[in-house]
């Protein structure tokens with residue numbers, strides 16, 4: 001069993017909200033994310049880390065953005081309440097953005113791909129330290145309004161939230177059943 005095959009998405013509801021993640025561990029995890037490959041070494045990822053009381057500020061901010069961007073006809077109280085509550089459940093929440101230079105040498109899609117590589121590094125590094133992680137992409141956390149709330153300008157694309165925390169023992173979900181590898185690979189030998 002490898003680090004890759006044993007990583008699971010661990011949702012905040014099954015993280016131990018009272019057990020903090022040390023700043024030292026977070027710096028190592030973010031340092032591993034920062035080793036991801038990037039075309040032209042643009043290193044487009046931006047990580048805004050929320051711990052302690054800042055998590056409640058994040059939950060309140062997401063709800064306020066939801067109220068602003070959601071038409072009355074589409075409002076869903078359960079979704080709104082989850083947006084506010086979930087960041088309070090995990091000890092660490094990381095908002096992920098990618099910087100895209102308008103008309104730059106590197107196309108937007110490559111900056112998004114590089115940032116996704118950084119997030120995978122981050123989640124595997126957390127797993128190596130026995131921490132759970134979960135990448136969540138509620139529509140509000142992908143909006144330019146959320147980027148602005150974080151103080152980021154219009155050259156940034158939001159890619160969601162990554163939750164980190166110690167899994168509650170015995171609550172790790174079983175591995176999801178995946179397609180056969182052969183359905184996703186074409187071998188060309190001659």
Ligand SMILES: Cc1cc2nc3c(=O)[nH]c(=O)nc-3n(C[C@H](O)[C@H](O)[C@H](O)COP(=O)(O)O)c2cc1C
Pocket residue numbers: 007008009010135136137138160176
């Ligand atoms: C880009 C991305 C966005 C995701 N967003 C969500 C999400 O919004 N809600 C959710 O329940 N899971 C989300 N996930 C997690 C997947 O549901 C999860 O990775 C998948 O079920 C496989 O489980 P595993 O991570 O334990 O292998 C996301 C994963 C990725 C890579």
